[in-house]
Amino acid sequence: MNLTTEIEFLVGAEKRLTDVLDEAQTQPLLNSAVKAGVGFAAIVDDRGVPLWSLGTHQPLPIPVEEDWDATCRLLLEGEPVGAVCLIRGQVSSKGCGIMAHLIAEALNSIINNNLKRMLTTEIHTRVVNQSYDELLESNRRLTESEKKYRDLAETLERRVQERSGELKRAYARLIQQEKMASVGQLAAGVAHEINNPISYILSNLNMLRRYLGKMASMLEHYRELHASAGSEKWQELKLDMVLGDAGELLDQNVSGAEKIIQIVSDLKGFSHVDDMGESAVDINLEIDRTLGVLSREIPGDARIVKEYGDLPTFEGNAAQLCQVVLNLLRNAFQARPRGLQLVITTEHKGENIRIRFSDNGPGVPDDIRNRIFEPFFTTRDVGQGTGLGLTVAYDIVTGYGGTIEVENRRQGGAVFLVQLPVTGGTHGQLR
Amino acid sequence: MIEYDECEKRMVLKLVYYGPALSGKTTNLLQLHDLLQPEGRGDLMVLDTKDDRTIFFDLLPFFLMAPSGLRIKLKVYTVPGQVKHDATRKAVLQRADGVAFIADSQRSEITNNFNSFQNLEKNLGFVGLDIEHIPLVVQFNKRDLGGIVAEEEVRRVWNPSGIPVFMSSALHGTGVLETFVQLADRTYEHIDSRYGLAGNHGLDKHMFLSQLVRRRSDYS
Known part of the structure; x- marks a missing residue:
């Protein structure tokens, strides 16, 4: 008026x-x-x-x-x-x-x-x-407020869904963080406990090999001196075979121990219990570390091709990054238990670091492509997957201002493409 | 102000008697009509009423002449006090130059007085007037009745506001002229400061008031 x-x-x-x-x-x-x-x-x-x-x-x-x-x-x-x-x-x-x-x-x-x-x-x-x-x-005001309420009613359902989605994600993150923390602590503890014994086991094994060599040459010496007397006993104890096998056993033990040391080191590095904050991360190195930790899960006949490019260091939390890589690798391993061919490509393009996981699995069906990053969405059997792996990867990557996308290859298989902004580290906190 | 035509030398002013229902607004005008000489004023026009309740408004016009030849017409209106006639009150209040608020002194009417005064403030705002600046006087009517609020109490409440308060019994004609004169006085001050009634038209306040208020007793 x-x-x-x-x-x-x-x-x-x-x-x-x-x-x-x-x-x-x-x-x-x-x-x-x-x-x-x-x-x-x-x-x-x-x-x-x-x-x-x-x-x-x-x-x-x-x-x-x-x-x-x-x-x-x-x-x-x-x-x-x-x-x-x-x-x-x-x-x-x-x-x-x-x-x-x-x-x-x-x-x-x-x-x-x-x-x-x-x-x-x-x-x-x-x-x-x-x-x-x-x-x-x-009347105008009534119409207006009626419209407002109608809009509200219409959007209510959607907003409830959005909110419950957010809650689900938050819940998933919480679970994952808890898990990461306990895994990290466990790994650190185990690594610490194993490190000492395995170190002296390895060094003792090496010593033992030297001692065994000495004893073997002493036995040979005696055998030459008392050939007739000891020959029967030598045969009975099958010392030819024993001496030959003992060296081999020790070699295997040494390489086993070395492997344990490597695993422990990877585990420690992967859990990043020592640095939960942000640092300059070498992404190629972290991928290798994660592969190391996962070595037991890698299907025996799998062929993994690494095509690493030169990458700038990424300012971020290494443990989080390993988590992304781990979840994507696991996804690939589970997608094709036999005859897996996985190509991991990294490159520096423009402002972004790109990590591409290209597998020859069954690919992602179109009807679920929008849903695979949803919390608790899983195609695996009960007990096989939590439905959180890709969600966590998604949250971490978007937390850095990056993107994660999935596409099917024409020749079959899926490609997961992670893009992280090089400068993303400044807001790299998990939301 | 309803109208000011410098070429025609004509000024039309509006005073409004406001207040709750049955507080005696029309009675005030009737008394003014009876107490003042016919010379210089018109007849009281009472528009349709229903059971003696004002539905529209009452009108009592006054005519003044300044030495400069400026003709001033001063129209005094009442508003309908009943809550339901709010739109009419707004209409009558439009372009008012002064307001007399007629309150009912009876204790039972305290709430009605309060509501009506709030309504006045709101409606003044609605027609673009400001209660802080418009010439305003308050009359506590019906002093002749029992069960009324004591004068000291009225004054204690109203004095801090600086608004002049009059005790009246309109039915018996007491306090009616005082209220009107004070309202006219304040209105004159307000108009004079803007239109130079004294400076440009030679009409000082005394002249203004004596033309407006010609008691019959003076005449006889």
Whole structure:
């Protein structure tokens, strides 16, 4: 409601004689006067200009006061606004005065009634209009709020879904973080405990091999000196075979111990228990480390091709990055237990580091491609997968401002492409 | 102000008697009409009423003339007090130059007075006027009745506001002229500061008030 429509009419606005009187109301009175013998009858405004007139003795267009034989004032709200003026004609001077008075009385009464009617009608109209405007306005507000509520109702379901999705993700992250923390602690503890014994086992094994060599040469020496006496016993104890096999056994033990040391080191590196914060990460190295940790899970006949490019260091949390790689590798291993061919490519392109895992598995069916990053979504049998691996990978990567996408290769198999911004480390906290 | 026409030398002012239902607004105008000479004023026009309750408004016009030839018409209106006629109150309040708030002194009417005053404040805002600046006087009517709020209490409440308060019994004609004169006085001050009534038109406050308020007793 603006103010201009408000002031269509103003209570108290000044009115003129022509506003409250018209010809239809004056004519009968003037007519009667003329019929009664008045020479000329007129109603003039406050300047003396005739508004309505009748008769034969017409004065000048703008008559002066002396032209009239009788005049009587007309009042509007108590103010003179005009007059009834007569030229007497055949009527007596006194009769003319009485007639002017009568006509003025009648007109004043009409004016008063008209004014009252106008004022009440005007204010009534105004009140009705204003009420109507107010109704329109309140109707508009109602419509608006109804729309708001309808929108709310419509979006409620979607928003509930969004929220529950968020909750699921948060829950998944929590589980994963807990798991990572306990795995990390366990790994660190185990690594620490194993490190010492395996170190002296390895060094002792090496010593033992040297000692065994010495003992073997001592045995050979004795055999040469007492060939006849010891020969039978030598044969009985199958010392030729024993000596040959002992060296081999020790070699195997040494390489086994070395492998244990490597695994422990990988485990320690992978869990990154020592640095949970951000640092400059060599992504190629982390991929190798993760492959090391997973060595037992890699299917025996799998062929893994690494095509590493030169990468800048990535500012971020190495443990998180290993987690991404681990989850994607596991996904590939589980996708094709036999005859897996996995190509891991890394490259530095523009502002991004790209890591591509390209397998020859069954690929990702179109109808679930949108869902594989959802928490607890899994195609594996119960107990096989948590449905969290790809979710966690997704969350970590997007947390760094990166993207993770999946595509099917034309020749079969899936390609997971991870893109991480080189500068992403600054906001690399897990959301 | 309803109208100011410099060429026509004409100024039309509006005063409004506001207040809760049955507080005596129309009675105030009736008394003004009876207490003042017919000269310089018109007749009281009472628009349709229903059971003696104002539905539209009442109007009492006054006519003044400044030495400069400026004709001033001062229209005094009442509003309908009943809550349901709010739209009419807004309409009447439009372009008011001064407001007399007629309160009912009876204790039982305290809430109604309060609500009506709040309504006045709201509606003034609605028509673009400010209760802080518009000339305003308050009249506590019906002092002749029992069960009324004591004068000291009224004054204690109202004095801090700086708004002049009058005790009246409109039915018996007491306090009516005082209220009107004070309202006219304040309105004159307000108009004079903007339109130079004294400076440009030679109409000082004394002249203004004496033209407006011509008691019958002075005349006889």
